[in-house]
Amino acid sequence: MKNRPAIYLLALAFSIFNLTALTAQERNIPERILPVPETVSSELKAMIAAGSAPFWNDHPASAQEWKAWVNELASQVIKELPALREAMKVKVTQATIADVKVFIVTPDEIAPENANRVLLHFHGGGYVLNPGEAATSEAIMVAGHSRIKVISVDYRMPPDFPYPAAMDDALAVYRQLVTQNEPARIGVFGTSTGGGMALALIHRIKTEGLLLPGAVAAGTPWSDLTKTGDSYYSNDTVDNVLVRYEGWLGDAAKLYANGHDLKDPQLSPVYGDFSVFPPTILVSGTRDLFLSNTVRVHRKLRNANISSDLIVFEGMSHAQYLFDANMPEAKEFLTEVDGFFNRHLKK
Amino acid sequence: MKNRPAIYLLALAFSIFNLTALTAQERNIPERILPVPETVSSELKAMIAAGSAPFWNDHPASAQEWKAWVNELASQVIKELPALREAMKVKVTQATIADVKVFIVTPDEIAPENANRVLLHFHGGGYVLNPGEAATSEAIMVAGHSRIKVISVDYRMPPDFPYPAAMDDALAVYRQLVTQNEPARIGVFGTSTGGGMALALIHRIKTEGLLLPGAVAAGTPWSDLTKTGDSYYSNDTVDNVLVRYEGWLGDAAKLYANGHDLKDPQLSPVYGDFSVFPPTILVSGTRDLFLSNTVRVHRKLRNANISSDLIVFEGMSHAQYLFDANMPEAKEFLTEVDGFFNRHLKK
Numbered sequence: 001m002k003n004r005p006a007i008y009l010l011a012l013a014f015s016i017f018n019l020t021a022l023t024a025q026e027r028n029i030p031e032r033i034l035p036v037p038e039t040v041s042s043e044l045k046a047m048i049a050a051g052s053a054p055f056w057n058d059h060p061a062s063a064q065e066w067k068a069w070v071n072e073l074a075s076q077v078i079k080e081l082p083a084l085r086e087a088m089k090v091k092v093t094q095a096t097i098a099d100v101k102v103f104i105v106t107p108d109e110i111a112p113e114n115a116n117r118v119l120l121h122f123h124g125g126g127y128v129l130n131p132g133e134a135a136t137s138e139a140i141m142v143a144g145h146s147r148i149k150v151i152s153v154d155y156r157m158p159p160d161f162p163y164p165a166a167m168d169d170a171l172a173v174y175r176q177l178v179t180q181n182e183p184a185r186i187g188v189f190g191t192s193t194g195g196g197m198a199l200a201l202i203h204r205i206k207t208e209g210l211l212l213p214g215a216v217a218a219g220t221p222w223s224d225l226t227k228t229g230d231s232y233y234s235n236d237t238v239d240n241v242l243v244r245y246e247g248w249l250g251d252a253a254k255l256y257a258n259g260h261d262l263k264d265p266q267l268s269p270v271y272g273d274f275s276v277f278p279p280t281i282l283v284s285g286t287r288d289l290f291l292s293n294t295v296r297v298h299r300k301l302r303n304a305n306i307s308s309d310l311i312v313f314e315g316m317s318h319a320q321y322l323f324d325a326n327m328p329e330a331k332e333f334l335t336e337v338d339g340f341f342n343r344h345l346k347k
Numbered sequence: 348m349k350n351r352p353a354i355y356l357l358a359l360a361f362s363i364f365n366l367t368a369l370t371a372q373e374r375n376i377p378e379r380i381l382p383v384p385e386t387v388s389s390e391l392k393a394m395i396a397a398g399s400a401p402f403w404n405d406h407p408a409s410a411q412e413w414k415a416w417v418n419e420l421a422s423q424v425i426k427e428l429p430a431l432r433e434a435m436k437v438k439v440t441q442a443t444i445a446d447v448k449v450f451i452v453t454p455d456e457i458a459p460e461n462a463n464r465v466l467l468h469f470h471g472g473g474y475v476l477n478p479g480e481a482a483t484s485e486a487i488m489v490a491g492h493s494r495i496k497v498i499s500v501d502y503r504m505p506p507d508f509p510y511p512a513a514m515d516d517a518l519a520v521y522r523q524l525v526t527q528n529e530p531a532r533i534g535v536f537g538t539s540t541g542g543g544m545a546l547a548l549i550h551r552i553k554t555e556g557l558l559l560p561g562a563v564a565a566g567t568p569w570s571d572l573t574k575t576g577d578s579y580y581s582n583d584t585v586d587n588v589l590v591r592y593e594g595w596l597g598d599a600a601k602l603y604a605n606g607h608d609l610k611d612p613q614l615s616p617v618y619g620d621f622s623v624f625p626p627t628i629l630v631s632g633t634r635d636l637f638l639s640n641t642v643r644v645h646r647k648l649r650n651a652n653i654s655s656d657l658i659v660f661e662g663m664s665h666a667q668y669l670f671d672a673n674m675p676e677a678k679e680f681l682t683e684v685d686g687f688f689n690r691h692l693k694k
């Protein structure tokens with residue numbers, strides 16, 4: 001069977017075509033029209049029909065421009081937070097843990113099974129967006145839906161604080177947290193950069209010799225900061241949130257890395273060792289630029305015999321399950337994360 | 348929170364863009380080059396680099412042309428089978444169950460945990476390809492890898508026997524099987540059309556009031572015979588196996604349906620009721636034209652609280668895990684299916 005191609009219905013196809021394979025390394029995809037799918041909620045249809053995020057191709061050129069850009073976007077997020085907190089029935093207080101700024105999100109009522117559990121949250125935004133209170137929207141949604149206490153880390157970010165500041169902050173908070181909480185009762189989660197940080201934190205915890213948390217939820221994690229992975233190409237322009245690696249995203253990777261190797265597992269956790277890892281749920285969408293970032297981690301976990309669930313939302317671009325708490329897909333996301341933590345965290 | 352868009356970092360983006368949403372229903376994707384991904388095995392790289400299946404855009408125009416086309420492709424598959432049987436250490440015998448032709452695939456050695464289990468297999472090929480012995484390649488791989496007895500159904504196909512012949516044959520074999528095997532010890536599986544048939548059979552079993560099998564493995568199932576679902580568009584031409592719905596695939600759907608409603612859950616099982624269903628594992632790839640066919644079923648199962656695992660292979664087009672039994676991704680597929688059946692079938 002060695003080196004034998006195509007034993008199934010394409011036997012002939014690949015036998016012939018392998019002869020010319022060396023001259024056909026790339027695939028030419030013609031221009032085409034992508035309709036709004038009929039197979040998603042009306043809310044997601046509206047997001048898809050809305051076109052590309054208008055700032056996807058912004059390229060701030062100095063520290064000052066980055067800060068102005070980040071602040072403008074953050075101010076828009078913050079405006080929405082009072083209504084979100086009210087709808088999700090949570091209170092948010094600012095605090096400091098191990099000298100790191102955090103937000104503590106407490107639901108009005110904590111579910112009995114979550115009385116002794118706590119979730120640690122890292123926000124998304126390419127290691128540059130969502131400073132301060134803007135960090136808290138996903139934490140508010142999860143805390144309110146699951147009726148569980150969430151600590152959201154307002155980690156330091158570039159341009160002032162590039163790598164490793166964010167990961168140092170993440171570790172410092174976790175190290176303090178385990179002095180007061182049994183690790184098996186701690187869940188770690190985040191989306192996009194937050195999902196990448198959750199994965200990288202596990203690698204770091206192993207290096208530091210600390211006890212692992214009970215479970216991880218990594219939504220469409222930025223697991224590879226280089227443009228490596230098939231969906232960076234196959235979903236180029238198909239994703240209407242990030243749109244392309246060549247937008248602000250690739251700039252943010254370089255700004256954050258600050259000269260460090262982008263393939264270091266602390267920056268691109270897909271390159272880490274997954275042989276010992278907490279149970280992990282991963283979430284993506286069929287149009288997500290980070291679909292490969294997600295499934296590559298899932299395959300590594302499953303091949304290492306780690307319990308890992310994969311969710312892929314139909315027609316969804318990057319992280320859109322966070323954009324409207326009332327969207328059916330958002331409720332499905334919250335229900336999946338709730339069920340996963342409930343199954344895997346110690347009571 | 349009602350009708351409020353985008354509470355996360357894209358708050359501004361969607362607030363602005365929703366105003367113009369009605370004029371932006373479609374998305375224009377420019378022409379582009381898709382490189383062979385670095386993130387897959389060398390065997391899969393070769394399959395990707397080989398270009399499109401040369402027969403993807405064949406359009407047999409008469410019953411006679413369909414038969415000639417099917418026979419030519421089947422003869423190529425059959426040539427590979429002796430080596431595959433030898434490598435996988437199985438024997439294949441032809442038999443008849445309830446007047447339906449089947450192949451019984453018996454491994455040289457049956458694993459102790461599988462002594463009282465049996466798997467029921469439906470082959471792929473768009474309801475037209477892989478008649479006779481050509482039906483057996485996936486069955487051979489699974490039987491050999493899991494060391495379990497597999498019954499592969501050589502169901503009737505168009506042009507002579509359109510719908511519902513295939514499903515009638517599937518049901519007849521299952522009905523006979525449960526007279527001699529405890530249903531909880533029976534697993535049902537297949538890829539592509541075979542995956543769709545496995546799902547449709549569960550719907551049919553419920554209608555008939557029979558006991559359900561213990562578990563299902565549906566590889567990239569043809570769950571929607573209409574061109575509905577986002578990846579029919581987003582992975583159009585990206586997938587190098589099926590390539591486009593407008594190839595032989597769409598013709599096969601019509602030939603099989605023979606005037607029946609393509610959205611009948613017996614033809615397109617995604618439209619069925621998933622509220623009572625065996626545990627089900629689903630498999631696809633990031634380039635798969637059937638990625639949406641796969642994840643739509645997964646979402647329906649998870650939303651119905653059915654235990655369901657999703658596997659998405661990096662960079663993989665439709666069903667390529669079956670094309671080379673030595674490819675690492677093929678072994679991962681076989682390992683996942685083996686583990687799933689072992690966890691969910693009664694011993």
